[in-house]
Amino acid sequence: MRVILPNLLWIGNTRDVHDVKNVLDLGIAAIIDLALEEPAVTLTRDIIYCRLPLIDGTENQPVVLETAVKTVARLIREEVPTLVACSAGMSRSPAIVAAALSQVRDTDFETELKQLAENHPSDVAPGLWNDLQELLQEK
Template identity: 45%
Template sequence: MTAIPATNLWIGNAGDARNLQKIRSLEIRAILLLAYEEPIVNYPRDLTLIRLPLLDGGENDFFNFEIAVTSLTSLIQNDVQTLVTCSMGMSRSPVIVSAALAIHHSLPFDDVLTSVCKSIPTDVSPEFYRYVRSVFEKLI
């Protein structure tokens, strides 16, 4: 689990999403689960949980993508400590975090993605990147 500098955001993997002790110690209040292939975990009622299953390619529903980005943007605007996870925490999570931060700060998506990717190990799927890049403009 890695903090994104100058934000209340953390990026992690499926194992991090199950580490309730670490989540509590970081005072994380919301978890955005993006992994299509991971099982659903039971969380305590005081944690906000948003599960939007995205595939690491271009075959996602715009609906799920839009909810993921707008929900995360709202959490950012409200200064909520949030963990964003996908299976490995290296593709879907940094891309969705970058899209939400770009919208929140009115910055170019590619610039924000480059900055986020400097903070964590990444392996962004080219198909997922192209998909997000193509629909990003519809959200702003």
């Protein structure tokens, strides 16, 4: 799990989401689970859990993609400590976080994604990248 905004925003993978003790110890209050291929997680009742299943390609439903971006942006704005996770934490999670940060900061999606990938391995699927670019240009 890597910190994006101290005490506010993390990017992780499936293993991180399943480590409920660590999630609670970090004070994470919301989990955005983007991993279509992974089973849902059983958490304590006081954690916000949003399962918005995405794939690393172009076949995502636009409403799910938009909901993921808007939900993460809203949680950032409201300062709710949030973990955004997908299977490996290298494609869907950084892409959605970059899109949300671009909305919150009124910056360019590509710039946000490059900054996220600067010191951490990332491998955003081209189809997902294109769909997010298109979605953000419409707004």
